[in-house]
Amino acid sequence: MxxxxxxxxxxxxxxxxxxxxxxxxxxxxxxNRGPVEFQVNQEGNLQARRGSGAIVTAFSQLLQEFEFSWVANAMGDGDRRALDAFENRAIPSPLPSQKGHVRFVVxxxxxxxxxxxxxxxxxxxxxxxxxxxxxxxxxxxxxxxxxxxxxxxxxxxxxxxxxxxxxxxxxxxxxxxxxxxxxxxxxxxxxxxxxxxxxxxxxxxxxxxxxxxxxxxxxxxxxxxxxxxxxxxxxxxxxxxxxxxxxxxxxxxxxxxxxxxxxxxxxxxxxxxxxxxxxxxxxxINLNEVRNIAKAPRATEFSEKISGYLRDHNIVRVDRTEPNKNITRGFRAYGKMLERHPELRERVVFLAFLVPSRTHVKQYERYQDEINNIVDNINKTYGNPEWVPIRVFSENNYAQAMAGLKVYDTLLVNPLVDGTNLVTKEGPVVNDKNGVIVLSETSSTFDELQDGVLSVSPADIEGTEQALYRSVTMSLSERQDRSKALLDIIEKNDVxxxxxxxxxxxxxxxxx
Structure with missing residues (x-):
């Protein structure tokens, strides 16, 4: 209960x-980033929108109710133009969901x-x-x-x-x-x-x-x-x-x-x-906000889009394409599972929602190439015209990622190390399938969620393969117990x- x-x-x-x-x-x-960002639209006018980033989201409810002052770097021409319009003074937030003002630094x-x-x-x-x-x-x-x-x-x-x-x-x-x-x-x-x-x-x-x-x-x-x-x-x-x-x-x-x-x-x-x-x-996370996004028309639209790719068991990951996210080892473990358990082929699919990150940094560019090569190799080795083992969605699309989190049977989160990994909290809140999380011990959320997850060492490809196989073959009652345990922890420790x-x-x- x-x-x-x-x-x-x-x-x-x-x-x-x-x-x-x-x-x-x-x-x-x-x-670095502020609670509001200004962009120049096609007509040359300034448009304001809520700033991106986890911290703005986390403080969004407080920003609606209490006055604040926020100092941040100007991110683009829109922010600079807004600053010029206010003669380099603090700018009252034009968003109805925010009180207070932002002071841009150029x-x-x-x-x-x-x-x-x-x-x-x-x-x-x-x-x-x-x-x-x-x-x-x-x-x-x-x-x-x-x-x-x-x-x-x-x-x-x-x-x-x-x-x-x-x-x-x-x-x-x-x-x-x-x-x-x-x-x-x-x-x-x-x-x-x-x-x-x-x-x-x-x-x-x-x-x-x-x-x-x-x-x-x-x-x-x-x-x-x-x-x-x-x-x-x-x-x-x-x-x-x-x-x-x-x-x-x-x-x-x-x-x-x-x-x-x-x-x-x-x-x-x-x-x-x-x-x-x-x-x-x-x-x-803000539980209500996450649930509302998952139920919104855009997320529903993407749920319909990916429905044709779903199989008996759906493995999902949602990550930025950063080397510390350990994406390549996760794919290798999945490939090893397909090699050892041919009975699972065509019954499982891996949906990877990957957000391109810091593409101007050469280490990230090389890592993206490694991801592409591993995916191509696994799909060529085990796939057929009716079944593609790994489907990659490479774009910054939060609604689409939410659609993926709703349908996972297994959520793989195996970073080498990370700080704020909110996917492990968003997943259980919106998932409809008593999904299981395979989580590395070095994740920032492991200490908090360890009682409800299958733990792995991030460099242990063999152990990750075994955890994936265990999640695929796990009984419904155990899946339900783990899912409820995670949801209980997350609801007690919300934003x-x-x-x-x-x-x-x-x-x-x-x-x-």
Whole structure:
């Protein structure tokens, strides 16, 4: 029996909590992408739409009910034109679903390129996902050090300056304190700058991606990692996706910050009399929003489109085409299952919904080629005119992915390492078939969902093949038990619970 959570109770508790905080404090968000994006339509006019990304989605309900200030990089010509129209001032969100305003930060395109395409991706992203092949990469040469100084540092300084502008604006004749929430790996240096100029502000940095161990951080120069760790220890609170990430962070602070005092009991770092708490807040989903998208006409349209490909057992994966997602090993395991169990041929199909990612990065381009080669080989080896073993849908189409999640009998999620993997939570919420999840132990959601999944080691092709076969042959009663267990966990830990826990900690730490 699934214990259905009273989400209205959670909503009321959350609303009361945020109201109590915002009555005394202003909330200022800082991230690479903002909550609203402006585009230029065919007539040359500006059109606004909700910003993309998991964090905007996660905060969408709060944005409807509470005033906010949000600082973000201008993403394109539309954002720049909107900024010009408001004479470089903060822009009130024109969306009816959002209160508050966004303050866009514009840096020279070359500066942003160095910031995003050299330091953020690939240097930090690869480092934090353990994707570098250390005998060969990374190579921190003059190009990279220049990109750090004249890209990453400059963009972080510009974001911090705009945050401080918001603080000064809010402080004029206002007795409220400021809570600054900084998002992810793009903004590691912001907190220290804000702390130096606004020492009484509460600052919280939320990290979406994995936090690697000490040896990984030792790949990059001391001046880079010291800047990162010193800045993060300027926060009052740092949030991570897993306990493993928290302990890696504490160990790294102990190693890289000579005067740091680490308390593993309360998970804190003390530097120069300032205490930074490190806590776990696994990102979750808005249950109602996900279910509504899955039931919407576009998702229904795609359900009809893919219905002709379905077989007795449907294996599905939904991923960005990134090397850390481990897509090729998943296909190899599936091919091995077809080789060992010919009776399954034509009875199963693998539907892969893959979103092209960072196609300008050569490592990603090579990985896409590897995926194509493996798919072609399996389809040629085992397929026939009536049956294609693997169907790939290569496009950024969330409604189509939702259609796939509704019909999986097995959902394969086998990343080498990841941060916010929401597919493992969206799947059980919309699935109609008591689907089973095969999940690698290194996924960010494994600790939370392990009681309801079939676990695999991401490099273990043999073990993944066995898990796939077990899922295909599993009894209905076991499938039902596992599906209900997952749904129970996800409903108890939805996005409202995620927000409530964070803001409770913010309030308690701030009021100490």
């Amino acid at each position: 699934v214990n259905v959570v009273d989400n209205n109770l959670y909503n009321n508790e959350l609303a009361d909590l945020i109201s109590s905080i915002t009555s005394k404090n202003r909330i200022i968000m800082a991230s 840096t020279p395109r070359r500066t942003y390129h160095k910031f995003y395409n050299i330091i953020c991706n690939p240097l930090l992203w690869f480092l934090q996902h353990n994707m570098w092949s250390s005998p060969y990469t990374p190579n921190v040469d003059s190009t990279v050090t220049d990109a750090w100084t004249n890209g990453y540092v400059m963009v972080n300084e510009a974001i911090a300056a705009s945050v401080l502008d918001e603080i000064k604006l809010d402080s004029n004749g206002n007795s409220k304190e400021n809570i600054v929430i900084v998002q992810d790996y793009h903004m590691y240096l912001v907190s220290e700058i804000v702390r130096k100029n606004s020492p009484d502000s509460f600052i919280y940095h939320y990290v979406h991606i994995p936090w690697p161990d000490v040896r990984s951080w030792q790949l990059i120069p001391e001046f880079m990692r010291e800047s990162i760790f010193r800045s993060l220890c300027s926060n009052d609170l740092v949030g991570f996706q897993s306990e493993r990430d928290v302990y890696n962070f504490l160990d790294s602070c102990r190693t890289f910050i000579k005067d740091a005092v680490i308390n593993y009991d309360d998970k804190s770092v003390k530097t120069n009399k300032h205490v930074t708490f490190a806590k776990v807040y696994p990102l979750s 409202d619970a995620w927000l409530r826990i964070q803001f409770t900690d913010i309030k308690n730490i701030f009021e100490r």
